[in-house]
Amino acid sequence: MTDRPHIEVKDLCVTARNAQGETFPIVSGIDFALKRGEVLALIGESGSGKTTIALTLLGHARPGATIAGGSIRVGDAELTRLDRTALAQLRGNRIAYIAQSAAAAFNPSRTIMDQVVEPALIHDLMPRDKAEAKAVELFRALALPFPDTIGARYPHQLSGGQLQRLMAAMALITDPELIILDEPTTALDVTTQIEVLRAFKAVVLERGATAIYVSHDLAVVAQMADQIVVLNQGRIREAGASAQILHSPADDYTRTLMAAARPAMRPTPARAAVPAAPLLEIRGLTAGYGKIDKAGRPRMPVLRDINLTIERGATLGVIGESGSGKSTIARVIAGLLPPASGQVLLDGEPLPPGLAGRSRDQFRRVQLVFQNADTALNPAHSVQQILERPLAFYHGLKGNAAHLRVMELMDLIRLPATLIDRNIGGLSGGQKQRVNLARALAADPQLILCDEVTSALDTVVGAAILDLMAELRRELGIATMFISHDISTVKAICDDILVLYAGTMVETGPRAAFQTAPFHPYTDLLIGSVPEMRAGWLEESHAGRGPPPIGAAGDHPDLCRFLPRCPARVDGLCNITPPPRHPLAKGNRILCHLGAESLCPS
């Protein structure tokens, strides 16, 4: 009995039905087992079936899918033989689920406490007051702010990272023997991810629960798992102990995944002699929403005093967490949001602030590539229709000339010409993103603004898009503004980097300056929060450990925005005087009181 694994999945097969009514397997031949207290990671790209498998451990298949064969044993329960009522008794009781996006998985109309104690109440495990007391205890253990009162709030009043931890509390309220974590940190910023991972590790895993951790990120998995199962297209490619998979992967696919997770440095072409005027220049830009006061500050400022230049053919990386205003920069340049004050100059000439004043040629020269190709491309149109539209609009190309140019573009984005009649819905995520890029290229622009173009893609597909962009840059010499939340990608492909925090530029410089410390404390936190692909990183990392205590902040509007989170803040200086912008020896400029010597050498 003691030798018997706690969880055992044998020859599992899940099928789905397509529009024609044919049944086909989405995962098949899945075998794995784990002992009590072990953590098993299911890793793979989207469509690999990792979430499907994780859900079968709750006896659940999403609408349209069916658990068709095999056996799933959790403890003494064989899930494939249980009816709905029996399954409902296990769920949220002995087996708990932590969903990918806590922001969507909490009911927006009910209080957090209501939802957190619900599993304990519906399974009649304890009275409500006891459950609430236990919930508060869990909130405290998960390092949530205001543990005594946070339960009275509604989901929209809390941040993504807090909700993810609250979801862990909801899972733990019944002391489950198995916890399923479905990409619990994927939707979070890296700086938040590290805090949530620490909380999970301390509270979820150290209570001795068995866990299944679903992720696409090998480096995250390296911190959490004892065993790793690598999946591709519904089948197991490789399975084994974490150390073995991470250090000596046997399968080619695993190696591809690992390579894609570490972005290779792409060489940047040597810069030609810099012409007199940069291609794009932004001077003293402030933008936001709401009424603009006399000093040129909008009521809800998003960007403050942004100054930047992009040379012809150069790539500028803009990095920051969600809400930092990085997409707003692209929207201001494209004319979607007129700035409150400041200027945008293209080729030395000021661009009209809004869409209304711009000429067709000014539109043509700056093209915006949106993050999500699924929503940016009209699903009712074919590839050809999508690419011909800008050709007709900007260049008046029609008929055969347009067709020839579409063929050229297809060649440029490395898609087979046979796809041009395909509807957008019939393309894969990576192909869609290529078409999205080609649509911008069709205008023959001087500058493309790429807003998180690889964020919605799997790492392998995203790496291919980055390669394509590097190639296009060599061939066409188009300048790029590359907006991303991923500092490793930005470091790998950009000439210059701009770090945004809460709408202010905290650090700027050439990429060489971003390879070694010292950095601005926020840049340091960003770089230090990117998980490394080795066990024990999470315990060793200093990132996100919390700032030292400090006196009350003054009310100067230009005080350092990073002050509340800064681990290097100095009492009597940072909370009183606005920080100066000053250069560091290696070529970057930071907005900080501290000099190179006092910034932590990480």
Added chain:
Amino acid sequence: MAGAATFSGMKAALILIGKRFASSLLTLLLVSMTIFVIAQLLPGDAAQEALGQSATAEQVAALRHEMGLDRPAPVRYASWLSGMVSGDPGQSLVANMPVAEVISSRLPNSLLLAALTALIAVPAALAIGIGSAMNRGGRIDRALNITTLSMVAVPEFLVATIAVLLFSVELRWLPSIALVSDEMSWGEYLRGVAMPILTLSVVVIAQMARMTRAAVIDQMDRPYVEMAVLKGVAPVQVVLKHIMPNAIAPIVNAMALSLSYLLGGAVIVETIFNYPGLASLMVNAVTSRDMPLLQACAMIFCAAYLILMLIADVTAILANPRLRAQ
């Protein structure tokens, strides 16, 4: 801290509801102007109607002066509006008695018919809509779908006629005319109005059930619903505890729209069953050019509509913590 948050949340909600109430009053004022202007645009007036084709121009003018119809329009509007506000909408020109009296003999009938219909239709529509949504794509759903669709599609005079043929002519269970009087007992009254209620219910149940189904299904694919299922919540509880708080706002809105029809839109049913309600009174007022009566009826219908919409909006505000907390 939580207490303070709830308190400020409730305060914010009260302010929002207050604003919504004020905008309803403003709408009612604008509606009163529109009604007054439209009534002026109708050809002919009560003086003409009372005296008939053979009257001379002098006679008509004299009667007009007597009835106060020759004063300037803004003056007549102001006196009418102040009368409406103080509960005296004027003298019915045709019946020669106060409008308030004419209406008070009909309004309770209309309200009672609407209330009884709502009492049956709302729970039935909720049950059908939710049941249908929970069996989405299944046999019950398809059957209910076809039924409600054909109920929406069949005009109410046809429903009423078929009901009369079936229950009065063939089965002889119910009277074909809904006679009501003060001396009737409740049982007699219910028997009398059973067919009007049935006919009105058919129309509004179908509309409301379809909207309920759509609102519930809209929520069913949300991640929080899957999360509730994976917490082990039973299917009925998933709908009642998790989906309904989020679906209630669109459902109440659709219901308010459907129910507002029960007062003003009941004219066909009132006519077929000869039921002494407000809608048929208003139609009579149009044909006899009885402007004070017509205007008063129109104001009552608009006010009822605005009250229902106000209820729907207040429900939406109270059901949504995001609106409550702002």
